Amino acid sequence: MTLGHRLKARIAATGPMTLAEYMAECLLDPAEGYYATRDPLGRAGDFTTAPEISQMFGELVGLALAQSWIDQGAPSPFALAELGPGRGTLMADIWRAAAVVPGFRDAARVHLVEASPKLREVQARWLRDLPVTWHGSAETFPEAPLWLIANEFFDALPIRQLQRSGEAWRERVVGLRDGALALGLTDPAPRPDLGGRLADTPEGGIVEIRPAAAPVMAAIEERIASRGGAALIIDYGDWRSRGDTFQALKGHAFADPFAEPGAADLTAHVDFEALARAAPRLQASRLTPQGVWLERLGIGQRAARLAESLQGAERMSHLAATRRLTDAAEMGNLFKVLALVAQGAPLPPGFEPDRT
Ligand code: SAH
Numbered sequence: 472m473t474l475g476h477r478l479k480a481r482i483a484a485t486g487p488m489t490l491a492e493y494m495a496e497c498l499l500d501p502a503e504g505y506y507a508t509r510d511p512l513g514r515a516g517d518f519t520t521a522p523e524i525s526q527m528f529g530e531l532v533g534l535a536l537a538q539s540w541i542d543q544g545a546p547s548p549f550a551l552a553e554l555g556p557g558r559g560t561l562m563a564d565i566w567r568a569a570a571v572v573p574g575f576r577d578a579a580r581v582h583l584v585e586a587s588p589k590l591r592e593v594q595a596r597w598l599r600d601l602p603v604t605w606h607g608s609a610e611t612f613p614e615a616p617l618w619l620i621a622n623e624f625f626d627a628l629p630i631r632q633l634q635r636s637g638e639a640w641r642e643r644v645v646g647l648r649d650g651a652l653a654l655g656l657t658d659p660a661p662r663p664d665l666g667g668r669l670a671d672t673p674e675g676g677i678v679e680i681r682p683a684a685a686p687v688m689a690a691i692e693e694r695i696a697s698r699g700g701a702a703l704i705i706d707y708g709d710w711r712s713r714g715d716t717f718q719a720l721k722g723h724a725f726a727d728p729f730a731e732p733g734a735a736d737l738t739a740h741v742d743f744e745a746l747a748r749a750a751p752r753l754q755a756s757r758l759t760p761q762g763v764w765l766e767r768l769g770i771g772q773r774a775a776r777l778a779e780s781l782q783g784a785e786r787m788s789h790l791a792a793t794r795r796l797t798d799a800a801e802m803g804n805l806f807k808v809l810a811l812v813a814q815g816a817p818l819p820p821g822f823e824p825d826r827t
Pocket of ligand 1: 523
């Protein structure tokens with residue numbers, strides 16, 4: 472039975488499922504889940520990411536992490552962690568760039584959170600010379616100072632959608648209509664936890680919540696607050712989620728999320744305020760557009776330097792990659808960067824304190 476058949480049978484037997492349950496099944500089902508069974512990144516895949524676009528991304532992230540480690544006294548050993556490392560490209564670039572920082576590599580123990588057995592294999596190949604430990608969740612990280620990066624991880628964590636109905640909320644759920652998977656709505660019910668969102672959500676408007684993010688943030692908070700370190704979270708989204716951002720991507724194009732469960736990448740924008748609130752003992756930076764942050768870190772100079780050794784088509788594609796990462800009309804503004812450190816600790820390079 473295909474995943475689609477299994478999901479339909481389950482809904483027929485036990486009723487509609489939340490969008491979060493549906494996303495989790497589609498992404499991580501061991502037999503047919505999107506991430507569980509394939510490497511979706513790169514040109515032949517369904518989408519590409521900043522580290523796959525240019526080595527400069529990982530180099531600048533690596534130097535920012537290393538500077539932050541120096542600013543906090545260069546503790547040894549420390550956990551150099553990544554959530555959802557994809558092919559391992561970002562960690563490989565971080566590792567290479569950080570070779571110029573005395574002591575960093577000797578002190579670092581690499582910890583990766585990856586759910587997909589298929590991608591763990593790709594990471595193991597790419598990172599075979601690094602001291603790597605894999606985890607199913609951040610909750611098993613060691614009790615050590617923690618420098619962490621998450622690029623396009625939180626958008627893949629399942630969301631639930633609530634639609635405002637007067638002073639109450641109806642949940643958007645996945646049910647069956649004429650034998651096909653289709654969105655439906657539960658009856659309105661009060662949601663005290665969403666009380667704060669009545670003020671900025673119009674009648675019929677959608678609020679997205681991401682229950683799986685809070686335990687991850689709590690595990691990060693615990694280690695950074697007590698041992699030091701910093702977390703850099705990079706993703707598409709904004710300070711506060713607004714409206715329906717659930718999307719399916721297949722072959723670099725938008726697709727129907729219910730047509731073929733497991734065949735498309737399902738994501739939603741990241742609500743950075745919710746992540747910061749789930750780690751109240753940490754100090755959050757101002758949320759910074761990716762393009763602005765990379766420019767502050769010197770991507771302009773690095774790009775010019777690399778361009779000197781390139782010619783023709785290679786040079787053109789390098790310049791296009793630089794634009795793609797930074798231009799406000801491309802990834803530069805859609806993607807945001809948030810840094811979290813212990814209260815009173817210095818923020819990593821390229822960040823300003825939060826306004827509040
Ligand atoms: N950071 C990488 C890949 C982003 S794709 C890059 O920038 O290229 C999302 C990654 O998160 C994949 O590695 C995927 O397998 C992993 N992932 C998705 N959901 C996960 C979960 N619930 N737990 C652990 N890893 C997950």
